[in-house]
Amino acid sequence: MIELIHISKRFGDTAAVDDISLKVESGEFCVVVGTSGCGKSTTLRMINRLIEHSDGEIHIDSQPIRSFREEQLRRRIGYAIQSTGLFPHWTVARNIGLVPRLLKWPKARIDARVEELLTLLGLSGSEFAGKYPSQLSGGQAQRVGVARALAANPDILLMDEPFGALDPITRETLQIELRQLQTRLGKTIVFVTHDMDEALRLADRLVVMHEGRIVQQGHPLTLLREPVNDFVASMLGGEDRGLKEAALLPVSERMSPLGVGGVARERIDQGASLREALSIMLWRRVECLAVVDDGDIPIGELSFRRLVGARGHE
Numbered sequence: 001m002i003e004l005i006h007i008s009k010r011f012g013d014t015a016a017v018d019d020i021s022l023k024v025e026s027g028e029f030c031v032v033v034g035t036s037g038c039g040k041s042t043t044l045r046m047i048n049r050l051i052e053h054s055d056g057e058i059h060i061d062s063q064p065i066r067s068f069r070e071e072q073l074r075r076r077i078g079y080a081i082q083s084t085g086l087f088p089h090w091t092v093a094r095n096i097g098l099v100p101r102l103l104k105w106p107k108a109r110i111d112a113r114v115e116e117l118l119t120l121l122g123l124s125g126s127e128f129a130g131k132y133p134s135q136l137s138g139g140q141a142q143r144v145g146v147a148r149a150l151a152a153n154p155d156i157l158l159m160d161e162p163f164g165a166l167d168p169i170t171r172e173t174l175q176i177e178l179r180q181l182q183t184r185l186g187k188t189i190v191f192v193t194h195d196m197d198e199a200l201r202l203a204d205r206l207v208v209m210h211e212g213r214i215v216q217q218g219h220p221l222t223l224l225r226e227p228v229n230d231f232v233a234s235m236l237g238g239e240d241r242g243l244k245e246a247a248l249l250p251v252s253e254r255m256s257p258l259g260v261g262g263v264a265r266e267r268i269d270q271g272a273s274l275r276e277a278l279s280i281m282l283w284r285r286v287e288c289l290a291v292v293d294d295g296d297i298p299i300g301e302l303s304f305r306r307l308v309g310a311r312g313h314e
């Protein structure tokens with residue numbers, strides 16, 4: 001769906017982005033991580049032509065983006081950033097309606113769309129539509145920023161550290177909601193962050209950048225297990241990689257059938273991660289958990305040995 005082919009961007013003599021190639025499939029959640037100044041934002045902004053690339057070609061659905069009219073880019077690509085970019089003297093409704101207005105939608109259609117988006121992002125319309133950005137909490141403003149990016153129903157969403165300024169709890173809530181939204185709406189997302197836990201939680205494809213280049217890309221588990229060099233290994237968590245991998249694997253992956261000797265007392269949901277299971281074991285000082293289904297019915301058990309993936313007999 002989105003393809004960057006040998007893309008470079010020079011500002012004067014310095015290359016901010018240096019010969020990167022990247023393919024993002026339709027419906028994929030692609031997360032770009034890397035140290036500050038490595039070219040993440042520049043890469044994102046070349047996709048919607050806020051920045052023109054110096055060399056190479058960028059294609060959307062096999063068409064070079066240089067052949068797109070500005071209106072087509074606006075309609076197809078939503079963009080959300082950390083500072084939200086909301087206009088302070090405009091109401092929430094007017095901010096969200098920005099792109100539809102530029103696309104000259106009739107007023108009734110814009111109003112209906114704003115209402116729909118406020119509901120989608122968990123902000124009740126009657127309360128929020130008339131507020132100004134200064135009257136919103138950080139989390140609410142960020143939701144409005146995402147609603148605005150979705151306004152013209154683009155199939156591509158570019159997000160540059162959209163949750164960077166939020167407290168950890170609000171941030172995690174919005175991450176979960178964004179992931180659900182993406183599954184439901186089937187958007188193709190390119191998301192920039194420097195927070196590895198956020199990246200691992202969200203990514204179908206993880207792209208690690210360093211000094212303007214892509215060092216490695218692939219499924220998060222592949223990068224965790226087979227980093228190509230020490231830089232990628234340390235970016236992905238160094239000594240913490242075991243815990244980060246456990247956070248990506250569901251309990252059901254390692255659970256065994258219900259034992260004959262009765263069910264362990266401490267319970268864990270089958271959809272929980274191995275990391276959560278480990279935490280419960282440490283906290284409750286137990287070596288076995290009962291795995292339960294949505295109805296809280298035990299369906300298996302998870303021993304410490306199985307959790308760590310130890311080989312051989314129990």
Ligand SMILES: Nc1ncnc2c1ncn2[C@@H]1O[C@H](COP(=O)(O)OP(=O)(O)O)[C@@H](O)[C@H]1O
Nearest residue numbers: 011015016034035036037038039040041042043
């Ligand atoms: N408009 C610009 N003019 C000159 N240099 C720029 C400009 N935008 C970015 N750069 C430089 O390009 C490099 C990459 O920047 P950026 O893409 O913003 O990094 P990141 O988002 O990964 O922190 C940095 O060295 C930055 O200083």
Ligand SMILES: [Mg+2]
Nearest residue numbers: 040041042160
């Ligand atoms: Mg940046």
